[in-house]
Amino acid sequence: MTFSGYAADIVAAGVVRPGSVPVTRPAPVGVAQEPWSAYRLDAATLQSLSPPERIKRMGRGQEMAIGAVQRAIDSCAGRTDPPARGSGTAVSVGTAWAEEGDEITFLENLIKLGEKAAKPAYFVNSVKNALASQLALTFGFQGENQTFAHDALSFESALWQGAHLLRAGRARHAIVCGVEALVEFQEIHGHLLGWYGTDPTPLAPLAAKKRAAGQGTLPGEGAAAFVLTAPGIVASPLARLAFVRARGPLQRAPVLSPKAELAFVEKVLRDSDVSLDGVGLVLLGANGDSALDGIYAEVARGLRAKSPGLSIGVYRHIIGDFATASALGFELAVRVVAGRSVPNEVRVVDGGPGSFERVLLYHVTSAGTHSAIIVSA
């Protein structure tokens, strides 16, 4: 994003996430012997997110997204008017898999019971914009409405688009949301492909002491939503979105290089006109998979070599692994800047107390996608 100056004000945020400890349950029969663990939202919390009178039937992701947006709207109080119903409020959602649970249910009905068992409600919900359109429907937002479904680039795409709409004068408020709902099918997929480990203990990104069977991460889920306005409209925003960039690889299954990753981060700093010395915290998306820890550690080392006062933090030990986890990392970055301190959810792995007026959020995945977001005071 090559705006001159910063891109948008972040005036409110809301989060829905599971507890910080993975939940273990038996693996599906015929798929694996060992139990599986995941950071999973419990049923009671999920149910509490939307008042029953508002629900006809919603998917897990819809409930989480609505909960996060409602919390963001509630937190506008005292700082700014909440986003208005109507065409002035845009919705921009990043979700790699949306309501895949409903899609799988629809398909399983066809396979097990035959095509006569095709249920329309599951089909309608299986369409990926079911989340964004449900947000529009629930809150009456009739502005531009976009759903981005591009794996680990989804939330960053939504964030870019939300900020762009504000800058272009096409919305007064932009609701930007990143959400992923964990369904059993994704666990099966991830375990079969070797992404997930079976150690039930919480993830320990960049920790000296590795978890047992250190390879692999644990799946998770969650939602984070943000109310954005164009720069300068709200007197005291929580923080400012200064820059966002996300890129994909130009080859399949690329070999990741710490040097290239460090170069990516440094180019982001150059293009955003931000000095590394002005960054207080680099928040890494390390997901506990030791295969990726080395890359993150090298990038952190390279940055600290240039700016020894820099703090390095991680956060995925509280939410696990999912494509739009960076949305929850973004919420933590906003909180760091808003409070000028590091919340408990962030584990600082290097550095110490410092100025937290600017945070750099960096993610890289084994698929070769990477992103960097700069949040400023």
Added chain:
Amino acid sequence: MNGRPRVVVTGMGIVSAAGWTLDETWQAIATGQSGLRTLSLFESPRCGKLPVGEVVGDPQTRSSLASGSRSDHLAMWAARQAYEDAKFGTPSFASDRGAVVMGALTGGMMFTEEFLTRLHVEKRADGQHLDDRACCNSADRIAEAFGLGGFRTTVSNACASGGAALGLGCDLIEAGEADVAFAGGVDSLNRVVLNGFNSLMLVSPDGCRPFDAERKGMSVGEGAGVLVLESERHALARGARVRAWLAGRGNTCDAHHVSAPQPEGRGLHQAMRLALADADLAPAAVDYINAHGTGTADNDLVEAKAIAALFGEASPAVSSTKRFFGHTLAAAGAIEAIVSVLALEKQAIPPNLGLRTVDPKIALAPITEYRSAKLDVAMSTSLGFGGNNSAVLFRRPGTWEAAT
């Protein structure tokens, strides 16, 4: 002009049941040949006899991809045509200034179905091809093939995805994020979409007949459309042929119902109005509208109301081209945008194939015969589940003063 860089179309690629190329597609349109036929791609006890817009032949032989889903092959073939049509030299463009934005819904859904069948019927968990099930794979494949190292994303706004992807491609160029954007949409036939729409009783047993008094629903189709969008300056600097100016776009949400459109078409009306404002044009400037026109009772009625409300009695020529290739879902907005650009180039209006008697509740007179006409401005509209609406507006070269 409002100071933003103009975004022009310099390349196009298409595949659908109506043909594998731009020429084949236009030939089908000009001669009134519907591509709808009985499903042969997979067996379906309940939907097998329904006419569908199936692409006949193996798209993988055209895509040159060693692996991937049917959607990936269709998208890649369309992108390959678009790349060649744009006649990029060497070097073509700076990699990090090249973006890709694809609209997509179902991706490799067939792989998911195969996996679940193995799991539930054969009782074995075999993850083969599962990694290719994501709808974003098509954009990834295009980026890899053509060295598009800049912004990359997949828009999934239901059946309005293709139009929204074109709008986002414009955004990227206007914001200075890219010089070149490959933008479009793709979807392939599979059991979920066919049974899904059929379970909603939205599929016609004898092929779609948009705007007809006796229409019985849509025909599900598949295909891909990819447009090469460039800033006008970038295009002119490399001596590219400009096929059209993507002069305006609008995107709205009804916020009315999860699957049904707002009954008065207010969201679509607003999307068209925004596209006109974006292009700084009055409604009277529009010469042709390629309507979403699915052939379902609600869609056609709502769309007609929105068009009538915006254009009044001076409605431009309108037609739906869905009976040529079916409703190609996320690809529809891109495929029909390409048809709109071709209409400007050919100076001819595609016919609303299948229309015999206009529904008396519809205050439109869609064009039923292929007809020559002076066309300077064409609009393409899309509506999707969730109340998503998009409108894109193209101008013919020579109707504006090019940048110098």
